[in-house]
Amino acid sequence: MSAPVPATADAADTGAADTGARPAAPARPAAGDAVVKVHGLDHAFDGPDGQPAPVLRGIDLDVADGEFLAVVGPSGCGKTTLLNLISGLEARQGGTVEVRGAPPRVGNRDVGYLFARDALLPWRTVLENAELAMEVGGRNRAERRAVATRLLDQVGLGSHLHSYPAQLSQGMRQRVAIARTLAPRPGLLMLDEPFSALDAQTKILLQDAFAALWAELGSTVVLITHDLSEAIGLADRVVVMTARPGRIKRVFDIDLPRPRSLVNLQSDPHYHRIYQQVWDELREEVLAR
Amino acid sequence: MTDVLTATDLVLGEAVADRGRPSPRRGRARRRSATVLVAQVVVLGVLFGSWQALAATKVLDPNFVSEPSQFFPAFWHGVDGGSLLSLVGTTLYETAVGFVIATVLGLFAGYLLAEFKAIDAVFRPFLTGFNSIPRIALAPLFVLWFGLGSLSRIVLIVSLGFFIVAFNTYAGLQGVNRDHLLLARALGARRAERFFKFVLPSAAPSIFAGIQLALTYAFLGAVVGEMLTGSAGLGGYLALKMGTFDTTDFFGGLLLLIVVALVVSAAFRALETRLLRWKIIELRGTRG
Numbered sequence: 321m322s323a324p325v326p327a328t329a330d331a332a333d334t335g336a337a338d339t340g341a342r343p344a345a346p347a348r349p350a351a352g353d354a355v356v357k358v359h360g361l362d363h364a365f366d367g368p369d370g371q372p373a374p375v376l377r378g379i380d381l382d383v384a385d386g387e388f389l390a391v392v393g394p395s396g397c398g399k400t401t402l403l404n405l406i407s408g409l410e411a412r413q414g415g416t417v418e419v420r421g422a423p424p425r426v427g428n429r430d431v432g433y434l435f436a437r438d439a440l441l442p443w444r445t446v447l448e449n450a451e452l453a454m455e456v457g458g459r460n461r462a463e464r465r466a467v468a469t470r471l472l473d474q475v476g477l478g479s480h481l482h483s484y485p486a487q488l489s490q491g492m493r494q495r496v497a498i499a500r501t502l503a504p505r506p507g508l509l510m511l512d513e514p515f516s517a518l519d520a521q522t523k524i525l526l527q528d529a530f531a532a533l534w535a536e537l538g539s540t541v542v543l544i545t546h547d548l549s550e551a552i553g554l555a556d557r558v559v560v561m562t563a564r565p566g567r568i569k570r571v572f573d574i575d576l577p578r579p580r581s582l583v584n585l586q587s588d589p590h591y592h593r594i595y596q597q598v599w600d601e602l603r604e605e606v607l608a609r
Numbered sequence: 610m611t612d613v614l615t616a617t618d619l620v621l622g623e624a625v626a627d628r629g630r631p632s633p634r635r636g637r638a639r640r641r642s643a644t645v646l647v648a649q650v651v652v653l654g655v656l657f658g659s660w661q662a663l664a665a666t667k668v669l670d671p672n673f674v675s676e677p678s679q680f681f682p683a684f685w686h687g688v689d690g691g692s693l694l695s696l697v698g699t700t701l702y703e704t705a706v707g708f709v710i711a712t713v714l715g716l717f718a719g720y721l722l723a724e725f726k727a728i729d730a731v732f733r734p735f736l737t738g739f740n741s742i743p744r745i746a747l748a749p750l751f752v753l754w755f756g757l758g759s760l761s762r763i764v765l766i767v768s769l770g771f772f773i774v775a776f777n778t779y780a781g782l783q784g785v786n787r788d789h790l791l792l793a794r795a796l797g798a799r800r801a802e803r804f805f806k807f808v809l810p811s812a813a814p815s816i817f818a819g820i821q822l823a824l825t826y827a828f829l830g831a832v833v834g835e836m837l838t839g840s841a842g843l844g845g846y847l848a849l850k851m852g853t854f855d856t857t858d859f860f861g862g863l864l865l866l867i868v869v870a871l872v873v874s875a876a877f878r879a880l881e882t883r884l885l886r887w888k889i890i891e892l893r894g895t896r897g
Contacts, residue, residue, distance in 0.1 A: 407795070427797025439788035443810045443887040456796040456806070486891040 355508055355540040356383035356406055361415035363401055364565075374565035375401050379415070381559065381568065383540055390543040390551035392598070393561030394606045399544045400512055402566070406542060407431060407510050419508065429457050432506030432539070434514040438497035440485040446472060447481040450499040457504050464503075471499040475529055491522035495529070502533055509534075511543040515550060527554060527582045535579055548602065552594055553582040560601045563608045570601050675856040683861035693846070693865050700831050700842035701869070703759045707766025708827035712820055715771045719778025719816075724804075740772040744830075748837050759841070762834035769830045770823035777819025781812030814888045821877050828870060 358381040367373035375398035383389045391399045404410035405417055408424035417424055419431070432453070440449045450468035459467075472478060475495040485493055494515070501509070514530075515523045531554055534541065545551050551558045558572045576591060585591040657677040663669045664676035671679075687693030718736070722729045748765050755761035785808050793807045835844025839852070843862055850859040882889060 409791075409795070426794055429797050431795075433792075433795045435788070435791075437788050439786070439792040441789060441807070441810065442891050443813070452792075452806075453796050456793075456798045456802055484887050484890050486887070 353385045354382040355385050355387075355420055356381070356542065357416070357418040358382070358402075358406065359416045361402070361405065361412075361417065363398065363405065363410075363413050376405075377565040377567050379566070379568060383542060386538050386540055387557065388534070388541040388543070388555045389557050389559065390545060390555035391559045391561060392545055392548060392551045392602060393566055394563050394602070394608070395546065396564050397561045397605070398564060398566035399561055403510055403512050403542060403544045407433070429504065430507045432501040432504065432509045434497060434501045434509065434511045436513040436516045438485075438493045440493055440496055440500075442485050445482050445484060446477055446488070446496050449485065449496050450503060453500050453504045459504070467503050468499060471503055471533075472496070474533060475499055489522075491518055491526060494518060494526060498526070498530055498533070502537060505537060505539075507539055509539045509541045511541065511545075513545055513547075514543075516545070516547065523550075524582050530554070531580060531582070548595060548598055549582065549585075552576075552591065552598060553580060553585050558598055560598060561605070563605045569605065572598055671856075672854065673856060675860045679857045680860035680864065683857050684864045687858075687861055688865065693843070693862065696841075696843045696846050696862075697865055697869060699759070700828075700835065700844065703762045703766065703831040703834070703842065704824075704827045706759075707763040707830065708770060708824050710763070711767045711770030711823050711827065712774050714767070715774025715819070715823065716778050716816070718771070718775040719782065722775070722779045723782035736772065736775065740776070744768045745833060748834055751834075752838055757838045757840050761838070762831050762842075765834045766827045766830035769826040773823045773826060774816075774819045777822070778812065778816050781815030781819075782808055784815065785811045814885055817881060817885060821874075821881075824873065824877065825870075828873070832866065 358379055361376055361379035361381075362374070363376040364372035364374045375396075379402060381389075391402060393399050401410060405412055406419065406424055408426040408428075412423075419425075419428070441452065444452065447465070447468055450472050451464040454464045454467065469478075469481065472481060472495075475498055477492060477495055477499070480488065480492065485496070488496070494517070498514075515526055518526060527550055534554075541555075543551065543555060552574055553576075555574055558574060560569045560572070561567065562569045572594065574594060576585070576588070576594070660669075660674070661677045664671045664674055684693070722733060722736075744765060747768065748761075751761040751764045751768075755764050789807050789811065790803075793803045798806065831842065832844035832847070835842040836848040837844075839845050839848040843866055847859055847862050847866075850856075850862065
């Protein structure tokens with residue numbers, strides 16, 4: 321664990337006790353190695369009555385280098401706001417946020433984003449879309465083309481390089497978005513419900529494809545999701561947030577060995593035990609709304 | 610879709626290869642376009658045939674409607690002898706100059722309105738106001754100010770086309786998908802990159818539609834302007850022939866007007882398939 325966060329300690333007591341040892345988990349780096357540091361974060365939006373409506377309260381969170389962190393919570397608990405604050409898309413109100421020791425800055429080329437909506441540019445082919453992040457990052461054409469082609473091949477789009485987004489299914493489009501995001505090899509990945517627009521089967525295939533690519537890349541990841549199986553299946557740690565205003569309710573260490581496959585986890589009893597524990601925490605918050 | 614080889618195809622070897630191979634789908638498409646062509650010829654035949662019949666049997670007075678057997682030779686004589694061609698040359702010159710000026714100014718104005726909020730706030734009401742004036746009604750004023758020559762027609766054309774291009778450019782640049790702008794921001798795109806890689810391509814179909822419409826209006830402005838002064842170009846010729854009740858030469862000139870308009874619009878259509886292939890695919894769904 322990277323910092324003395326109370327909720328984390330709580331999880332270590334209760335959660336880790338029954339989930340057992342973590343043979344395949346990577347060693348946790350020291351506190352100084354945290355890529356993302358969030359401390360005492362408060363945030364409020366303007367309510368309908370003109371009064372500020374708090375969305376986040378007292379968030380303390382560190383994300384270690386190379387860690388895959390998932391944040392789950394009921395709708396409206398402020399998890400997307402949390403991501404926007406870490407990425408700098410939203411201006412900070414109270415508390416501190418640091419990304420690699422500096423305040424977050426939008427357009428940081430070391431940070432990659434993946435959202436529910438793919439935002440593919442319809443006038444660019446699949447290949448040109450996959451090159452986009454590298455292109456804006458100033459990489460030369462030959463390198464861009466090579467990297468994008470290889471990644472598209474890995475996500476199963478090798479035969480669609482010259483198609484336009486309008487010719488692809490939703491799942492294929494999101495694969496292109498994954499390739500575009502991972503192509504510049506960002507050190508930090510911010511994922512906001514990246515698979516939520518997909519049907520159940522496409523989703524699980526894409527989650528596995530993403531997990532494989534991430535394992536190769538080794539980036540630090542912050543994943544915002546309302547999908548528990550996605551959070552548990554992909555992450556090293558799962559943060560459960562309360563209903564609005566969002567606080568951190570509990571943090572679970574996920575000791576499932578890697579490499580994992582969401583397809584195979586469906587038949588793993590240990591996975592279902594963890595799922596039950598996390599869901600027990602989350603259920604109250606979902607019902608509280 | 611036509612068999613024009615587009616710029617995109619040249620980049621994509623796969624598509625070129627696809628075109629080289631005779632496929633059943635392509636054969637069907639060719640047969641379909643041949644059927645369409647035959648049908649169009651039949652429609653033309655029926656139109657001119659019944660026109661001819663009605664005029665020959667004096668159901669319609671040939672003094673008023675002429676007849677195809679008269680005005681087709683008049684058209685061909687004018688084209689072959691070069692007299693109509695030199696007239697249409699003047700009309701096309703005015704159209705082209707006015708169109709280019711209107712397009713350049715319109716693009717620039719649309720860009721300024723879209724990119725700078727202060728300019729938008731101050732000037733857009735004025736533009737909307739000017740645009741609501743029926744410019745054709747101003748044509749006599751332009752003649753008074755700029756004389757009987759081509760200049761007054763060019764000013765008329767610019768006054769028509771400028772607003773169309775400006776408003777279409779403005780609307781296109783404003784209508785950029787918010788997800789694309791968020792992506793540009795997240796990727797750290799600089800201002801110029803944001804404009805050229807995200808905003809401008811998204812606005813291209815709207816801008817292109819505006820330019821196409823401006824060209825139609827430019828042609829219209831040139832002919833109407835010429836008819837008004839009766840002095841030059843195809844419009845002047847038409848006004849003169851109408852003034853002497855020479856309907857045969859009038860319809861002959863009109864025929865040339867239609868041919869020129871069709872050629873220009875076909876050229877623009879070809880340009881569109883070349884530049885906006887993605888939009889065509891998007892509107893059609895999937896290829897084929």
